[in-house]
Amino acid sequence: MPPRVVLVGLPGTGKSTVGIALARRLAVAFADSDKLVARQTGRSVSEIFRLQGEPVFRQLEADMIAEVLVSFDGVLALGGGAVTTESVRQGLLGSGVLVAHLRARQDELLRRVSGGRHRRPLLAGDTAARLAELAEVRARLYAEVASVSIDTDGRSVDEVAAALHGQLIGQPS
Ligand code: S3P
Numbered sequence: 001m002p003p004r005v006v007l008v009g010l011p012g013t014g015k016s017t018v019g020i021a022l023a024r025r026l027a028v029a030f031a032d033s034d035k036l037v038a039r040q041t042g043r044s045v046s047e048i049f050r051l052q053g054e055p056v057f058r059q060l061e062a063d064m065i066a067e068v069l070v071s072f073d074g075v076l077a078l079g080g081g082a083v084t085t086e087s088v089r090q091g092l093l094g095s096g097v098l099v100a101h102l103r104a105r106q107d108e109l110l111r112r113v114s115g116g117r118h119r120r121p122l123l124a125g126d127t128a129a130r131l132a133e134l135a136e137v138r139a140r141l142y143a144e145v146a147s148v149s150i151d152t153d154g155r156s157v158d159e160v161a162a163a164l165h166g167q168l169i170g171q172p173s
Helices: 015-026 033-041 045-052 054-071 086-095 106-114 127-145 157-168
Strands: 005-008 030-032 075-077 098-103 148-151
Touching: 005 015, 015 030, 015 075, 015 157, 030 033, 033 045, 033 054, 045 054, 054 086, 086 127, 098 127, 098 157, 106 127, 148 157
Parallel strands: 005 075, 005 098, 030 075, 098 148
Antiparallel strands: none
16 A cells, blocks of 8 residues: 655655654654665664765665555655655656655755754755755656645644645645
C-alpha cells in the first residue's frame, strides 16, 4: 500500500513538523526518508555525505523511497533533494500517491534552517546563496511530481496540516 501523502520541498519548508501534525490528524504513522536511511545505515545523513559522498546518499535515499512507496501507508516526508533523482520522480508519479509541495519564502527558509541542531551538508558555507541555488534548480522538479502546492509563509504548522488534510479529504481549505 502506498503512503496517504508524500511531502516534498526545500529544507526548512517544514516537511517533518507538518508531516507529524498531519499524521496525527489522520491517525496514521509518520516517516521521514532521512531518518529511515540513517536508521538503516547506522549513520547520520551528514556522516554519509562526509564519509561516502552525495551519490552514495542519493542511491540509499532512492532505494529507501522505492521501498516505502509500496510498504508504508502513513505520511511520508522526503529529504529536500530526493526529487533530484530521476527514479524517485518516476516512482512518485507511478505510485498514484498525493504529493504535496511545501513552499516558503527564501528569507523564511533561511531563518528556519539557521536555527536548531539539524545539520544540512548541502547548505554549508553561504547558506542563503546555497538555498537560492537549490530553489532555482529544483523548482521544476517539485512542480513535476507534486499535485498540490501549499504556501507555508505566515501559517502555523497546524494551519498547514489542516489545509493539507482538507485537500486529502477533498474539502477546500
Ligand atoms: C537535502 C536535504 C536534507 C537531507 C540532505 C540533503 C537536500 O533533508 O536529505 O541533507 O539535498 O536538500 P531536509 O530537506 O529534511 O533538510
